[in-house]
Amino acid sequence: MTLCATTSQTVGPFFSIGMDRLNCAELAGPGVAGERVTIEGRVLDADGVGVPDAIIELWQANSHGKYAHPEDVQDKPVEAGFQGYGRIPTDEDGKFRFTTIKPGAVPGPDGKLHAPHIAVSVFMRGLLRRVVTRIYFPDEPGNAGDFALGLVEAGRRGTLIARRVPGVEGLMRWDVIMQGPGETVFFDC
Amino acid sequence: MSRLPGYRRALAGTQPEYLHPTYVSSRKRAPAQPLVYLPHTLSEITGPVFAPETVNVKACDLTRQHAGEPLGERIIVSGRVMDEDGKPVRKTLVEVWQANAAGRYRHKVDQHQAPLDPNFSGHGYAMTDGEGRYRFITVRPGEYPWGNHHNAWRPAHIHFSVFGPAFATRLVTQMYFPGDPLLPFDPIYNCTADEAARQRLISFFDWESTIPGHALGYKFDIILNGREATPMEK
Numbered sequence: 001m002t003l004c005a006t007t008s009q010t011v012g013p014f015f016s017i018g019m020d021r022l023n024c025a026e027l028a029g030p031g032v033a034g035e036r037v038t039i040e041g042r043v044l045d046a047d048g049v050g051v052p053d054a055i056i057e058l059w060q061a062n063s064h065g066k067y068a069h070p071e072d073v074q075d076k077p078v079e080a081g082f083q084g085y086g087r088i089p090t091d092e093d094g095k096f097r098f099t100t101i102k103p104g105a106v107p108g109p110d111g112k113l114h115a116p117h118i119a120v121s122v123f124m125r126g127l128l129r130r131v132v133t134r135i136y137f138p139d140e141p142g143n144a145g146d147f148a149l150g151l152v153e154a155g156r157r158g159t160l161i162a163r164r165v166p167g168v169e170g171l172m173r174w175d176v177i178m179q180g181p182g183e184t185v186f187f188d189c
Numbered sequence: 190m191s192r193l194p195g196y197r198r199a200l201a202g203t204q205p206e207y208l209h210p211t212y213v214s215s216r217k218r219a220p221a222q223p224l225v226y227l228p229h230t231l232s233e234i235t236g237p238v239f240a241p242e243t244v245n246v247k248a249c250d251l252t253r254q255h256a257g258e259p260l261g262e263r264i265i266v267s268g269r270v271m272d273e274d275g276k277p278v279r280k281t282l283v284e285v286w287q288a289n290a291a292g293r294y295r296h297k298v299d300q301h302q303a304p305l306d307p308n309f310s311g312h313g314y315a316m317t318d319g320e321g322r323y324r325f326i327t328v329r330p331g332e333y334p335w336g337n338h339h340n341a342w343r344p345a346h347i348h349f350s351v352f353g354p355a356f357a358t359r360l361v362t363q364m365y366f367p368g369d370p371l372l373p374f375d376p377i378y379n380c381t382a383d384e385a386a387r388q389r390l391i392s393f394f395d396w397e398s399t400i401p402g403h404a405l406g407y408k409f410d411i412i413l414n415g416r417e418a419t420p421m422e423k
Contacts (some may be wrong), residue, residue: 001271002274002275003271003272003274003275004200004203004205004274004275004386004389004412004413005197005199005200005204005360005387005412005413005415006360006362006389006390006411007203007204007205007362007383007387007389007390007410008204008205008357008361009205009348009361009362009363009377009378009380009390010212010361010363010377011348011350011361012348012363013296013298013299014286014296014298014348015286015301015350016296016347017286017295017296017310017311018284018285018286018311018312018313018314018348018350019284019286019350021205021284021312021314022243022282022284028199029255032282035315045217045218046216046217046218046221047199049217051218051282053298053301057359059232059235059236059237059356060230063247067232067235067240068229069236069238070230070238071193071234071355072231072235074215076235082240083237084237084262085237088279106230106231106232107230107231108230108231109228109229109230114230114231114232117232117318119232119233119356121356121359123361124218125214125218125261126212126214126215126216126217126218126219127207127215127218127219128205128206128209128212128215128377129204129207129361130359130361131220132227134232142370147230148227151225151226152225156222164357169320171193175379178217178218178219178220178341179217179218179219179220179221180221183220183222184219184220185222185225186220186222186224186225187224187225187227188198188224188226188227188228189227189229189233189356189357
């Protein structure tokens with residue numbers, strides 16, 4: 001190693017100028033296989049106030065559990081119309097909402113399958129480097145033995161698992177609590 | 190699953206802590222709980238790949254997005270995106286945004302009493318070439334006041350967003366200019382403990398990329414996390 005990775009700096013309040021062009025809240029094009037889910041939530045600060053200048057980025061496998069990336073060498077299909085990338089800025093109340101397909105299970109480092117999950121980065125004014133977290137899915141048998149959930153103390157795992165919104169097919173709720181009671185688990189990634 | 194190495198973690202002090210009390214808006218947004226160490230898995234060593242068609246080749250010239258040329262000092266900002274071993278990060282997306290020459294962003298939240306420039310939007314993007322190089326043509330952004338503390342002014346800067354090859358390499362940062370008198374007073378620039386790491390956020394004036402009679406050149410290399418030599422699986 002000869003060089004040192006560049007220091008992170010905040011996105012600041014004006015990131016939409018440079019980042020809007022790649023916003024993407026509909027991750028799956030028409031005809032992409034898989035169970036359609038809509039996930040909505042809020043980014044909240046230590047006072048429970050919505051963060052109006054945050055931006056969330058998503059990265060996920062397709063419904064076969066295949067990432068559209070050259071280092072995923074699994075013998076599974078990539079799909080046209082599904083890149084696995086999302087980017088959603090919060091609104092004035094800190095709300096965000098996106099629609100995707102539920103990812104398939106992907107290989108974990110322990111030789112077992114990772115439960116379906118979405119990798120998440122969150123950027124905002126006031127945050128000097130991104131926070132990294134994950135969204136898991138409710139009622140998923142694989143969650144119990146999942147590698148990454150297993151790294152988290154049991155009482156905090158729930159912050160990584162979306163909740164079904166009763167009465168609305170495919171709608172789930174998942175909040176990002178930056179600080180304080182119910183603080184979301186963030187990973188050193 | 191073949192054994193794939195993860196990415197290296199930051200050296201101590203070279204990345205900011207979340208809570209930096211002199212940067213006031215970090216106080217209620219910084220996580221209070223310790224981070225949970227996540228060994229890299231396939232989910233972190235992969236990441237979004239953008240097709241070359243994503244990029245309009247003209248988007249790297251911020252001075253040609255309107256009918257006329259923007260006011261201010263025209264500059265060339267160029268450099269290489271590399272990993273910690275000096276290997277080029279090829280075909281990766283670089284996004285930039287900045288204030289205009291008067292220190293005003295084209296954004297509804299920016300109420301600074303400085304003029305907008307009808308010929309400057311302040312955004313650009315580019316894909317690195319086969320050697321990891323990028324190049325933007327823009328105007329030097331102005332310094333501007335902000336509400337962090339009494340008489341707070343941000344040094345001139347350009348925001349950079351870079352994806353790199355993996356989820357683990359995602360970076361958002363800011364590039365500064367050499368000799369800016371505001372740097373010692375800026376809580377965002379100073380949020381990183383390691384002085385050398387801070388100073389690497391300052392671009393260099395560069396004769397080689399300076400275009401005679403046209404624009405000064407500034408060089409800013411971006412280094413992304415390097416690859417672990419050993420496999421991530423034990």
